[in-house]
Structure formats: C-alpha cells, structure tokens
Amino acid sequence: MSLHPTLQPYADAWTHSIEAISELVGSLVEGEWNRRTPCPGWSVRDVVSHVIGLDCEMLGDPRPIHTLPRDLFHVTNEHQRYMEMQVDVRRHHTAPEMTSELEYTVIRRNRQLRNESRDPGTKVRGALSTEVTLEQAMRTRAFDVWVHEQDLRTALGHPGNLDSPGAHIVRDVLLSALPKVVAKDADAPRSSAIVFDVHGPIEFLRTIRVDIQGRGTLETAPALGPAATLTLDWETYVRLACGRVTPEAVADRVKTEGDLDLAAAILRNFAVTP
Structure with a gap:
C-alpha cells in the first residue's frame, strides 16, 4: 500500500x-x-x-x-x-x-x-x-x-x-471561501456578479454570481456588466485573505471598479483564516 x-x-x-x-x-x-x-x-x-x-x-x-x-x-x-x-x-x-x-x-x-x-x-x-x-x-x-x-x-x-505547489492549494482553498465572503458577509445584491481579476505568479479570473435567493457560486466564466470588479496581485490577495494586512494598508495595490461601496464591503470581509 x-x-x-x-x-x-x-x-x-x-x-x-x-x-x-x-x-x-x-x-x-x-x-x-x-x-x-x-x-x-x-x-x-x-x-x-x-x-x-x-x-x-x-x-x-x-x-x-x-x-x-x-x-x-x-x-x-x-x-x-x-x-x-x-x-x-x-x-x-x-x-x-x-x-x-x-x-x-x-x-x-x-x-x-x-x-x-x-x-x-x-x-x-x-x-x-x-x-x-x-x-x-x-x-x-x-x-x-x-x-x-x-x-x-x-x-x-x-x-x-509564490507559485509553488502549496500556493496552488492555497488558491483553491481561498477561492472556495469567496462565495460566502461576497454573498453573505458583504451582502452583495441578489442577481449580481462580482469579478476578481488576479495577476502575478498565479493568475486567475473568477466570478462570484449571487442568485435570487442570495446564494453565491464560484464560476470561471467572466461576467458581462458585473456589479463590481476587484483587480489585484496574487501576493496581495493572499495577504488580505489570510488577515496579514488591512484593506487600507494595500489600497494602492487593489483596483476597484463598479459599485465601490460593495467592493469596500467585500474587502472588509476578505480575511477568511481563523
């Protein structure tokens, strides 16, 4: 065995x-x-x-x-x-x-x-x-x-x-937490879509789509006319999601478009590690 x-x-x-x-x-x-x-x-x-x-x-x-x-x-x-x-x-x-x-x-x-x-x-x-x-x-x-x-x-x-085997596992674990962050913690509007555009050693484009019941799902397809788009580098994504920095400390490394209040709410609730 x-x-x-x-x-x-x-x-x-x-x-x-x-x-x-x-x-x-x-x-x-x-x-x-x-x-x-x-x-x-x-x-x-x-x-x-x-x-x-x-x-x-x-x-x-x-x-x-x-x-x-x-x-x-x-x-x-x-x-x-x-x-x-x-x-x-x-x-x-x-x-x-x-x-x-x-x-x-x-x-x-x-x-x-x-x-x-x-x-x-x-x-x-x-x-x-x-x-x-x-x-x-x-x-x-x-x-x-x-x-x-x-x-x-x-x-x-x-x-x-930043692109080692562990980084890819961390990416998948953090992405699995995004639907709750967006739909529940940040209270994104129902029937909306929020796009995350991450660049750097690990790159990905993901959409969180919130349905009419307020449930969020993770999708790989880009959304047309999203409620908000957040663009940031992979290292900043990790540091925010793991509670190593505050959104204010890395404001110059995160570009937000669309509903800025919604984007701010997402960033306030971005840390998912205990």
Missing part, C-alpha cells in the same frame, strides 16, 4: 514548504528568531513553533499541558487559544532547540507519509477535539505550512515560492 493519489498533492506541497522553512531558519542567529512576522502576535520563533506543534499533532503526539499567560493580546477566542498552546510552550526555546526539533519532526512526518495507506475519508483528530477526514487534515496542513512559509519569508526578507 502507498499514499492514496488524492492525498499526494497535499503531501508534495507540505514537503516543498517544510523544506523551504527548514532552509530559511536553519542558519538564523538567536536574535532573528524574535523578528515580528505578518501573522498577528507571532515572531519567527512562534510561527516555527506552530508548524512543529501541528505536525506533531498529525503524528498523534499528545498536546502539551500548559497554562497560557493572561496578557496575550492577540488571543481572543477558543480557536486562537488552542493554537497558541503549541507556540507559548516553546517561547523560550533557543535557536538550536528550535532547529533540532523542526528537523526531527520533519523526519518523523516524512516517515509517516511514506507509510500512509489510509483512505482519504478516514477520520482523524482535528483542532478543538473535532474529527476531520484525513484529506481535510492534509489539505489544511499544506495550506497552513505554505502560508507560514510566506510569513517567514516576509519577516526575513527572502521572498519566493
């Missing part, structure tokens, strides 16, 4: 991103681990701690028994508290401790993936004691690790891999 073909793209994307992360942080001096990243409240050390911690959970390791400090301003809900546990428990780890644990975790996960023979629909542990399918878990890891690779690249001044 070997990895199911459905799961292979997620394994490949995870491998590509985790190797990039290992290379990025492998030679960092102690002070560089404290650099602030675009991920709210997290340093380079925190991002790597998060990556290590969630891959350990994929391996079935028990979660740390740890009490969070009360003054973590960026932790405001249960999901963030859950994610912060693996981060805070490593906050005082040294650079050699971080790189050695990362290396060991990657070795273990690579071994797990080589021996993975379960069906994509197999139920596994998810966040907050939920159950998700193995496919969902692996897709989420591929998404998460690529986004955090980009956080680290931004913090360390090493841009790249």
